[in-house]
Amino acid sequence: MTRQTRDRLIDQVRSTFAGRKIVVVSNREPVVHERTPGGVRVVHPASGMTTALVPVMQACGGVWVAHGSGSADFDVTDARDGIAWPPERPVFRVRRVRLEPEVEDGYYYGFSNEGIWPLCHLAYTAPLFRHSDWRMYERANAAFAACVLDEIGDEPAVVFIQDYHLALVPRMLRQARADLLIAYFWHIPWPNREVMHVLPWREALLDGLLGSDLIGFHAQHHCHNFLETVDRSVEGVVDYDQQRATRRGHGTFVRPFPISIDGLGYLESARRSSFEHLFPELAAKTAGQTMLLGVDRLDYTKGIPHRLRIVETLLETYPELRGKLTFVQIGAPTRGSIGRYAALAKEISDTVGEVNARFEGPAGWRAVHYLPEHHDREQRAALYRRADACLVTSLHDGMNLVAKEYVAAHAGAPGTLLLSKFTGASHELLEACLVNPYDVEGSAAMLLESLRLPDEVRAEAMRRLWERVRAHDVYDWGRAIFRALNDVWRRREATVFPGN
Secondary structure (H helix, E strand, C coil): CHHHHHHHHHHHHHHHCCCCEEEEEECCCCCEEEEECCEEEEECCCCHHHHHHHHHHHHHCEEEEEECCCCCHHHCCCCCCEEEECCCCCCEEEEEECCCHHHHHHHHHHHHHHHHHHHHCCCCCCCCCCHHHHHHHHHHHHHHHHHHHHHHCCCCEEEEEECHHHCCHHHHHHHHCCCCEEEEECCCCCCCHHHHCCCCCHHHHHHHHCCCCEEEECCHHHHHHHHHHHHHHCCCEEECCCCEEEECCEEEEEEECCCCCCHHHHHHHHHHCCHHHHCHHHHHHHCCCEEEEEEEECCHHHCHHHHHHHHHHHHHHCHHHCCCEEEEEEEECCCCCCHHHHHHHHHHHHHHHHHHHHCCCCCCCCCEEEECCCCCHHHHHHHHHHCCEEEECCCCECCCHHHHHHHHHHCCCCCEEEEECCEHHHHCCCCCEEECCCCHHHHHHHHHHHHCCCHHHHHHHHHHHHHHHHHCCHHHHHHHHHHHHHHHHHHHHCCCCCCC
């Protein structure tokens, strides 16, 4: 299926956009180069966005414009700050954007992640807005737009922009090159219009986004929230039936495109990854035990403290599980310079210590094994394959690809996916155990009930989940977006948009 859907994506792009350069634009880069005492180390970021887009770029080729954030990033680039990737068999080009430290701090850590991120996630963390951060956001977006324009020159191009960091780039590109085809994907939730009214620069942000031809979200209700925000915030015409907003004579269509993963590719990783080989100490300590797993960046939207309390409640309510059940939590560090994230890291570490101190079991048994570092795809796949249950307890998530990775790694083998109702994935993965993570006791009861089901029942649920993930993989996601962009382009060329 992967080869078929991959080939259909390639055919879609080649037949539709022949002669146009494909350019992906994102803050996070697909590969990072870091200086170490032993030389340059290559790091593949643990990001849902890059996980989804790397196979698309491998299929279609083109240029990926991203912030060069690694300490050795510009040691390995050419004179135009680019690098062919992968080096052994180049398929696409990575163009790295240079940002001064003060610009990166204000644009990324400030406005994007202390402002927009908490504003769009209902996790009860107040957004923080500074005028200086907004100015850095404008400068950073201008730098990204300049790199895109430098890469494409006078060539026709399709530009695919990613996420909340780069909302001003579409309008900047539109003003420079009216002929460009611009798609934009917003990877996080878009809240209702009342929430967005908190944003001081709401009109400028919306104007930037409406430079796109097509804007995608994970869910239909995010599309509706966006159109309502436009309707009540800026001058323009919103057609709810067509899901289109027209501003400055330019029409922007808004559509849902639930993102996914390379399902079969992930299954292959899981099958060739050995848990005992990659995690020998952890394997020895968890041998013969029911293993629960959490895999996350250390972000307050992921509900990790709630998850730890679910495990604690399980062991407290059912003491017979002590020594027989253990929980492994992967916590990839992120945004540590932001106070809220530093506080979360300490809270999680303290809670792990409290839970482990509360419960005693056989010698060598531990209730929680906490691994607060980055793990690559092979390591994560091995953990998924070993885990009897995966706990995804996000307080709010646009999609959450961890849930789909766990399903792919099991591919119908017995397993349990405990999935928050507040994730986009819950609208697709209906056979998962859907829970409200704020209801700790109810979630613990649901988890235990699922673990006690016969293996054949748990296997059947995972098989159904796997069929859905396999049928709608990341290539299918990419093809849907490019197909919709082609439709928009043809409408635009035929001057169907009102006001053109």
